[in-house]
Amino acid sequence: MKTEPYKGVRDFYPPDMAIQNYLFGVMKKTAESFGYLEYNSSILEPSELYRGKTSEEIVNEQTYTFTDRGGRDVTLRPEMTPTVTRMIAGKRREFALPLRWYSIPNVFRYERPQRGRLREHWQLNCDVFGVAGLEAETEIISLAYRLMKNFGAADVDFEIRANSRKIIAAGLVPKDFSEEQIRDFTRKLDRGDPTPADIHFEPDEEIKKLLAALKENGINNIRFDQTLARGFDYYTGIVFEVFDTAPENNRALFGGGRYDNLLEIFDEEKIPAVGFGMGDVTIRDFLETHKLLPTYQSTTDIYLCNAGVNFNKLEKIAQEIRDNGLRVAIDLSDKKVGVQIKIAVRQQIPYILCVGEEELKNGQFKLKKLANGEEKTLTLQEINAQNLF
Amino acid sequence: MKTEPYKGVRDFYPPDMAIQNYLFGVMKKTAESFGYLEYNSSILEPSELYRGKTSEEIVNEQTYTFTDRGGRDVTLRPEMTPTVTRMIAGKRREFALPLRWYSIPNVFRYERPQRGRLREHWQLNCDVFGVAGLEAETEIISLAYRLMKNFGAADVDFEIRANSRKIIAAGLVPKDFSEEQIRDFTRKLDRGDPTPADIHFEPDEEIKKLLAALKENGINNIRFDQTLARGFDYYTGIVFEVFDTAPENNRALFGGGRYDNLLEIFDEEKIPAVGFGMGDVTIRDFLETHKLLPTYQSTTDIYLCNAGVNFNKLEKIAQEIRDNGLRVAIDLSDKKVGVQIKIAVRQQIPYILCVGEEELKNGQFKLKKLANGEEKTLTLQEINAQNLF
Numbered sequence: 001m002k003t004e005p006y007k008g009v010r011d012f013y014p015p016d017m018a019i020q021n022y023l024f025g026v027m028k029k030t031a032e033s034f035g036y037l038e039y040n041s042s043i044l045e046p047s048e049l050y051r052g053k054t055s056e057e058i059v060n061e062q063t064y065t066f067t068d069r070g071g072r073d074v075t076l077r078p079e080m081t082p083t084v085t086r087m088i089a090g091k092r093r094e095f096a097l098p099l100r101w102y103s104i105p106n107v108f109r110y111e112r113p114q115r116g117r118l119r120e121h122w123q124l125n126c127d128v129f130g131v132a133g134l135e136a137e138t139e140i141i142s143l144a145y146r147l148m149k150n151f152g153a154a155d156v157d158f159e160i161r162a163n164s165r166k167i168i169a170a171g172l173v174p175k176d177f178s179e180e181q182i183r184d185f186t187r188k189l190d191r192g193d194p195t196p197a198d199i200h201f202e203p204d205e206e207i208k209k210l211l212a213a214l215k216e217n218g219i220n221n222i223r224f225d226q227t228l229a230r231g232f233d234y235y236t237g238i239v240f241e242v243f244d245t246a247p248e249n250n251r252a253l254f255g256g257g258r259y260d261n262l263l264e265i266f267d268e269e270k271i272p273a274v275g276f277g278m279g280d281v282t283i284r285d286f287l288e289t290h291k292l293l294p295t296y297q298s299t300t301d302i303y304l305c306n307a308g309v310n311f312n313k314l315e316k317i318a319q320e321i322r323d324n325g326l327r328v329a330i331d332l333s334d335k336k337v338g339v340q341i342k343i344a345v346r347q348q349i350p351y352i353l354c355v356g357e358e359e360l361k362n363g364q365f366k367l368k369k370l371a372n373g374e375e376k377t378l379t380l381q382e383i384n385a386q387n388l389f
Numbered sequence: 390m391k392t393e394p395y396k397g398v399r400d401f402y403p404p405d406m407a408i409q410n411y412l413f414g415v416m417k418k419t420a421e422s423f424g425y426l427e428y429n430s431s432i433l434e435p436s437e438l439y440r441g442k443t444s445e446e447i448v449n450e451q452t453y454t455f456t457d458r459g460g461r462d463v464t465l466r467p468e469m470t471p472t473v474t475r476m477i478a479g480k481r482r483e484f485a486l487p488l489r490w491y492s493i494p495n496v497f498r499y500e501r502p503q504r505g506r507l508r509e510h511w512q513l514n515c516d517v518f519g520v521a522g523l524e525a526e527t528e529i530i531s532l533a534y535r536l537m538k539n540f541g542a543a544d545v546d547f548e549i550r551a552n553s554r555k556i557i558a559a560g561l562v563p564k565d566f567s568e569e570q571i572r573d574f575t576r577k578l579d580r581g582d583p584t585p586a587d588i589h590f591e592p593d594e595e596i597k598k599l600l601a602a603l604k605e606n607g608i609n610n611i612r613f614d615q616t617l618a619r620g621f622d623y624y625t626g627i628v629f630e631v632f633d634t635a636p637e638n639n640r641a642l643f644g645g646g647r648y649d650n651l652l653e654i655f656d657e658e659k660i661p662a663v664g665f666g667m668g669d670v671t672i673r674d675f676l677e678t679h680k681l682l683p684t685y686q687s688t689t690d691i692y693l694c695n696a697g698v699n700f701n702k703l704e705k706i707a708q709e710i711r712d713n714g715l716r717v718a719i720d721l722s723d724k725k726v727g728v729q730i731k732i733a734v735r736q737q738i739p740y741i742l743c744v745g746e747e748e749l750k751n752g753q754f755k756l757k758k759l760a761n762g763e764e765k766t767l768t769l770q771e772i773n774a775q776n777l778f
Contacts, residue, residue, distance in 0.1 A: 001437060001654050003479030006463060009431030011476050014490070017427045033711045035689040035718020035738075038406045042398030042509045043432065043495070048390060064463075066455035069499055074395060074453075087400050090392030096732055098721040101403070106432070110458055120431045131721045135700040139719070142704060146711075213701045217708070265390050300424040311524040312602045315531060319606070322422040322535075329424020330528070332487040332520045343485055349424075 008111070008119030015296050020122070022294060023280050024104055027124040030147045031102040034139065036126055039101050041083050043108070047073035049082045062109045076108035080125040080277065081234070081262065088129055089266035097130025097271065118281055127275030132260075134206065136274040137238045138213050140256065144242055144276055145219050151283065152292040158253065161225035162210065162240040165257070167201045168229065183233050190229035201226040210238060234259040240276070249289045254278040296348060301388060302367075303344035304330045305337050307356030314355055317380065324384035345370060351388060397500070397508030404685050409511070411683060412669050413493055416513040419536045420491035423528065425515055428490050430472050432497070436462035438471045451498045465497035469514040469666065470623070470648065477518055478655035486519025486660065507670055516664030521649075523595065525663040526627045527602050529645065533631055533665055534608050540672065541681040547642065550614035551599065551629040554646070556590045557618065572622050579618035590615040599627060623648040627663070638678045643667040685737060690777065691756075692733035693719045694726050696745030703744055706769065713773040734759060740777060 005011045012020055028038070047065050064076040077083055080103060088099070106122050113119060126143055128136045141160060148158050168189065169182055177185070203211075203224040214222055230239040241255030256276025263271050287293045304318055311330065318328040329349065331340045337354060344352050352368045359365050367383060368375045378386070394400045401409055417427070436454050453465040466472055469492060477488070495511050502508060515532055517525045530549060537547050557578065558571055566574070592600075592613040603611055619628045630644030645665025652660050676682045691710065693703055700719065707717040718738065720729045726743060733741050741757045748754050756772060757764045767775070 001475075001656070002435070003475050003655055005431060005475075006433040006435055007459070007461065009433050011431075011479070012429040013476065013480065014426035014428055017429055020429070021427065032688045033716045034707075035692075035716060037403035037688060038410065039403050040401040040406055040409070042394055042400075044395040044398050044497075044509065046391070046395055064455075064457070066453075068453070070396070072396065086390075086392050086394075087402065090400070091402065096722075096735060100718065100721075108433075120433065128721065133723075135721055138701060138704065139721075142708070146708075216701055217705050266392055267390070299421045299426065303424075312527060312605055315527065316606050318423075319531070319535070327422045327424060329489065332489075332517065332524055332528075333485075334522075346485060 006119075008113035010118065010120070018296055018299075019284065019293060020280065023283060024122070026150050027102075027104055027147065027278070030143065030150045031124070031126055033146075034100065034126075034143050036100040036102040036143075039084070039087065039103050040105060041077075041087065041103075043076050043106060044074050045077050045083060045086075047075040049086060050075055050078065062111055064108050064110055077105065078109050079107055079232075080105050080123065081127075081232070081259065081275065084125065084127055084275075085262045085273070086266065088271065089263050089268045092263075092268060092271070098136075099129045100127075101129070102126045115285070122280040124278040125275060126256075127273055129271050129273050131274070132272040134210055134213065134238075136272070137210055137240075137258065140274045140276060141210075141214060141222070141240055142217065142219065144240070144254070144256075144278070145214075145222075147278065148242065151287060153286075153290065155221045157245055157290055158221065158286075159243045159245055160219070160222040160240055161228050161243060162207060162222060162238060163201075163225055163228035164204060164207050164238050165229075165235050166237055167204050167207070167226070170204075186229045186233075187231070189227065190231050207238065230255060230257055232259075234262050236260045238274075244286050244289065246289050249285065251282075253282050253286055298348045298350065299327060300329045300347070300349045301326045302328045302351045302353050303340075303347070303349040304328055305340040305344070305352060305354040306331045306334075307337050307354050307359075309355060309357055309360060313360060317355060320380055321383060326384075326388065353383070395508075397502035399507065399509070407685055407688075408673065408682060409669065412672060413511070415539050416491075416493055416536065416667070419532065419539045420513065420515055422535075423489065423515075423532050425489040425491040425532075428473070428476065428492050429494060430466075430476065430492075432465050432495060434464050434466050434472060434475075436464040438475060439464055439467065451500055453497050453499055466494065467498050468496055468621075469494050469512065470516075470621070470651065470664065473514065473516055473664075474651045474662070475655065477660065478652050478657045481652075481657060481660070487525075488518045489516075490518070491515045504674070511669040513667040514664060515645075516662060518660050518662050520663070521661040523599055523602065523627075525661070526599055526629075526647065529663045529665060530599075530603055530611070530629055531606065531608065533629070533643070533645070533667075534603075534611075536667065537631065540676060542675075542679065544610045546634060546679055547610065547675075548632045548634055549608070549611040549629055550617050550632060551596060551611060551627060552590075552614055552617035553593060553596050553627050554618075554624050555626055556593050556596070556615070559593075575618045575622075578616065596627065619644060619646055621648075623651050625649045629665070633675050633678065635678050638674065640671075642671050642675055687737045687739065688716060689718045689736070689738045690715045691717045691740045691742050692729075692736070692738040693717055694729040694733070694741060694743040695720045695723075696726050696743050696748075698744060698746055698749060702749060706744060709769055710772060715773075715777070742772070 063078050068074050103125050106120055108120050111117055235257040237258035239257030241252045244253055258274045260272045261270055304314055314330045318330050321328050350370055353365055363379050364377050366375055366377055452467050457463050492514050495509055497509050500506055624646040626647035628646030630641045633642055647663045649661045650659055693707055703719045707719050710717050742754055752768050753766050755764055755766055
């Protein structure tokens with residue numbers, strides 16, 4: 001049997017998982033710093049949720065959809081917006097709007113895997129519900145900007161581009177276009193067709209006001225971009241994307257916009273909504289390109305080497321140290337102490353504590369710091385009282 | 390369109406998500422305190438991974454399996470052990486054994502939903518690879534015990550029961566039973582059939598030694614249980630389960646055991662392995678039954694009330710406070726200040742800061758603590774310097 005994962009998805013070995021945890025940690029911290037509350041749901045959704053409002057291309061050609069043993073059509077969620085809208089619609093009478101919510105779900109697309117596009121990826125989703133005014137766009141774009149800064153990006157590393165579906169609808173599109181024809185046109189714009197050179201939109205008052213407000217608060221790497229459309233049909237107003245400015249990776253990193261009508265599919269009154277989604281694969285590529293990923297740090301503090309004593313005695317000592325908040329791995333290799341130390345070094349565990357019969361008898365233990373080779377002889381009480389980091 | 394989630398799965402609204410985050414936090418902290426490293430993978434696995442080694446009942450009747458658009462058979466993982474074994478097999482030449490790994494994946498079973506059994510649940514998986522001796526079982530059961538303690542359980546609230554597949558195989562089962570017949574017998578035992586009264590096993594030396602070691606380290610709520618078998622076919626030695634002792638919830642909470650042969654399905658040499666899985670639904674039921682779930686705490690520190698100023702000015706102040714590590718939500722309701730305060734109270738946000746033109750002019754802000762109604766007038770610098778918690 002093969003040991004590869006399913007096509008187009010990833011295994012996260014501990015060093016990869018450490019990067020994922022770093023990405024998710026910055027996402028959580030930033031979203032919560034703006035007062036967003038975390039929610040989640042299952043990856044399984046009734047297929048009907050995606051019919052009509054998500055891009056047709058995605059529903060028809062790019063979802064994992066199957067019939068369960070009970071005859072229900074099920075889809076692995078390709079994005080989170082329909083789900084969060086369903087959740088809001090389901091309890092809207094219990095909620096006092098406005099709401100700020102975030103989630104970091106995994107989402108699925110049946111695509112040919114390529115750089116930056118996998119069949120499963122994780123995606124930070126941040127949304128504001130219940131705000132019709134530009135405060136929502138101002139905050140959501142400020143949050144997107146702050147995320148980039150919290151990942152260590154400088155203003156010159158990225159650019160925010162904004163446009164409005166209203167400008168597109170009011171501008172070039174013939175007055176007698178049906179809603180479907182406008183959608184078709186927007187999709188073509190999103191794919192870069194018709195070519196930007198052929199069309200000329202002017203920023204309207206709303207988008208001018210938004211750009212001015214953001215610049216007033218120090219966000220200067222933002223500009224109007226008439227060619228921006230975003231792939232989803234459900235956007236109704238301002239849309240924006242964050243671009244990498246590096247020549248070798250010049251592409252959209254993530255984006256979002258206003259979608260005021262999505263609750264209608266649940267026969268509910270409209271709720272104004274603004275949000276964005278940031279994928280883990282693209283942001284990781286960005287951080288690698290700009291050398292912003294942190295170096296690996298072990299989640300274990302102390303490696304307990306076994307100099308010939310019973311495992312059970314080590315477990316007792318380890319638990320005493322753990323009870324004081326440190327993370328302790330006991331050697332299980334049954335190798336010589338020199339080899340045990342090499343294992344700790346290879347695993348990048350910052351401290352080593354060697355325990356033999358002698359140490360057990362006199363209660364004095366040698367604690368070695370791997371970074372500089374420094375060694376201290378301490379009692380267990382002293383180890384627990386140490387501020388090791 | 391309906392607003393309910395797909396049958397047998399859950400939506401996690403922010404208060405539910407806070408409980409999930411609490412559960413996952415205790416799981417992560419405890420596993421890492423023992424030196425376990427986190428890994429993960431996709432929920433999508435090639436179906437062949439489950440043929441042969443997982444319980445036949447689960448593969449044939451209880452998995453989500455479908456054919457993708459490229460003709461591949463795909464299964465939503467029903468458990469994590471085959472996945473982690475696949476990952477170990479795939480890179481075994483790069484690894485220095487032993488390894489300690491953990492993960493908190495979501496897993497899927499196509500079952501009739503009932504109390505404690507849903508179609509999707511999350512499950513902490515902890516495994517040790519590469520240790521043939523009892524040190525592995527000692528540590529894994531110590532970790533399971535410590536998890537319960539870290540969730541606030543007292544020793545009387547739960548009991549650990551242990552048995553060994555070796556005792557079952559060597560004891561009652563006729564000598565001429567094939568491997569398949571032994572598996573059948575173990576499955577019947579797991580379902581409580583034949584009745585325990587009819588059979589009598591004695592603990593062997595290995596299990597006596599294990600129980601003695603654990604008791605020596607203060608784990609006294611453990612005993613030999615001849616009726617214990619565990620549902621999976623792949624176990625080869627010691628198996629254990631943690632039981633709730635509450636009369637109204639007397640059931641197995643979680644368990645695990647030794648599975649030394651699983652790497653064989655990848656045509657690899659055996660690697661001894663011991664592990665367990667703890668599900669979020671059962672542990673949450675347990676914590677509710679024993680009143681051990683913590684009360685909800687907001688992940689927002691300060692609610693910024695708007696006493697009639699431009700949103701953009703509030704955003705500037707909020708960001709200054711955020712930059713100092715506090716989490717700040719700005720009012721977006723456009724209601725009177727009295728109503729805004731009610732929103733903050735309803736959302737259980739511990740501090741309120743009111744900002745009007747007056748406060749902007751003189752730089753003095755009133756910070757109110759909701760718990761006791763205490764109010765202080767402070768400058769922004771003073772707020773940032775405060776230790777609010």
